[in-house]
Amino acid sequence: MDWLALQDRMPRDRALPERCFRLSALESVLDGRHYDVLRYPFSAERNGAGEYVPLDERRPSVRSNLCRVVVEDSVSLLFSEGHWPTIQVSDARTATALETICQASALKQTMLEAATRGSVGSVVVLMRVVDGRIFFDVLRTAYLTPVWSSSDPRELSELIERYRVKAEDLLAQGHAVEPGGDYWFERHWDDRVETWYLPYRDGADRKIDVERSGEHGLGFVPAVWIRNLPASCDMREGPDGGCTFQAAIDTVIETDYLLSQAGRGLKYGSDPTLVLKDPGLGIPQGSAAHVGGASNALMLPPEGDAKLLEINGNAAAAVLAHVQQLRAIALEAMHGNRAQSDRLGAAQSGRAIELMCQGLIWLADRLRISYGEYGLVSLLRKICLASRRLEGGLVVGDAHVTDLDDAGLSLSWPDWFPMGPQDRQAQADALGRLVEGGIMTQAAAERIIGRSYGISVMLGGGT
Structure with missing residues (x-):
């Protein structure tokens, strides 16, 4: 069974757009619920009527x-504690305020979930x-249905949420509705x-x-629509990314x-079926075999034979x-991590680990554009704008x-993996030579090296 066949078994609300069903089906895969639409467990070979149940x-x-x-691996490289970007902005006061707001509002956890x-x-x-x-x-x-601004295709002019809900759920939330129905x-x-x-x-x-309705007084839609792996930043090409x-x-x-079938075969191999030939059963000549007896042995007519039905371990x-090959194909299709940790003989440098996880890094690097440059930066700009629009800030x-002031707002991303002692020495030597030669300022060098040593460098100016 492939993905299209499995989707045909999923319930579909024809009153909702096609993209609603498609996204809901993909969400079931993400949550591991996509097999729940199948009625029978894998161990059920026959239904209540004795009919064979296909796999x-x-x-x-x-x-x-x-x-x-x-x-989860790609998101960990994106917004985990060790990979959260440093907020850079021209105004040092704004940089400090944004860092404080990110911590107080649990924005890191929000972006991980997003x-x-x-x-x-x-x-x-x-x-x-x-x-x-x-x-x-x-x-x-x-x-959700987005309505984009005619002047800026990346900004929302309206956001609409609409879905069906059971009357019982509404009653539990305090809505005055009649019980029953949707x-x-x-x-x-x-x-x-x-x-x-x-x-x-x-x-x-x-x-x-x-x-429940009310004015927010912000002067903009207080939401950011983020497309996953977009081909372009023009939202009018479609509300969803890849x-x-x-x-x-x-x-x-x-x-x-x-894997399920292999486990089933190993169980059969551990408990093979016993086949008996018993002339005293009175089974008619030429009749079919059937399962019976106290031990659930397979009973045969007199012209049958006796043996153990076993499965070859090969x-x-x-x-x-074959499963290992399929796993490699799936990881390659998703740009996942195909490195085998059990084959690492010794500690590796950060650069060596990057080479082993190159596919996953390429995926996370593309996600930085979606959720960093067009997601997190947009949220930070809205925070700055809200401070200017709201009375009292x-x-x-x-x-x-x-x-x-959000002038010069940008993100500085850390290294993908922690550097080893040799990597740190090489970086320190290179930065020292650049500063001595006047190619790089001392402030820029501190900002680059601060993340490696866990030093919080709050600089408002540019390089």
Whole structure:
């Protein structure tokens, strides 16, 4: 069974756009839920009527979830604690304020979640300002519809969220609805207000939920739409980018079924079926074999034979070798890490590890453009803009900050892997010669080397 056949078994709401179903299906792969639509477990060879259950109707007993592994590995190289970029801006006061806001609002965790959820194609990071404090939330885009600005195709002019929800779930959240059936849940964001609508059924009129709606006063849509692995930055070409792992889904499905079947074969090899020939059973001449007896042995008619139904152990070894090849193909398709850690004989330098993980680094390097230059930078610019638009500014620590200047805002990314002693010595010698020769300033050298030694260098100026 391939990915297209598995998608045909998934439930689909025809009232929603096709991209909603596609993104939801990819999210099920990311979460490891894509086999849940299959009715029978892998051990169920026959259904209640005694009919044989084909393999493609059974849930694999082994789920490698290799797609999630590659996504988490690439995201770790992107926004983990050791790979979080340094914020650079011309104004030193703004740089300090942005670093403080990132820590207070848990922006690192938000971007980790956004890069993971966005691996299916796109993600939205929503910004809220409550009493001067900034909060972030990650929204899945399967139920979101963007409206782009005519003057800047990277900016939202409106964001619409709409999906079906059970009446019981609405009642649990305090909505006054009639029990039973489905309702539409909808809310909009624009540059002035956040509008909630009361849940409504098909064909009913929408009514604004006055209690939950309100003005945010920011003058821009408080959300950033991030496309995963985009071909260009023009959002009007499509709201979604490429999926990180879609090219390997078919191969991963094949791997899961092979591993499940191999495990099934090993169990049969450990407990082979006993075949008996018993003339006293009274089985008619020429009749078919059947399973019976206290030990579930296979009973044969008199003209049959007696033996043990066993599986050759070489078959299991062949399956495992084939699975290793499939795994390599899947990792190559996703640009995952194909290095074998058990083959490393000694400690390697940071540069050597980069060469071994080159494919994964190439993937993370492309993600830096999506989630760094067009994601994190856009959020930081909106923070600066909010400090100028809101009365009283933003709360940073124990003070109120206004008029943050985002001129020269950029990100400085750390090395992919920690440097070894020889790497540090070579870097120190090179930077020393550049500073002595007047090619590089002392401040620029400190900024480059500060990350390697865990030194926080807060510089507002350029190189």
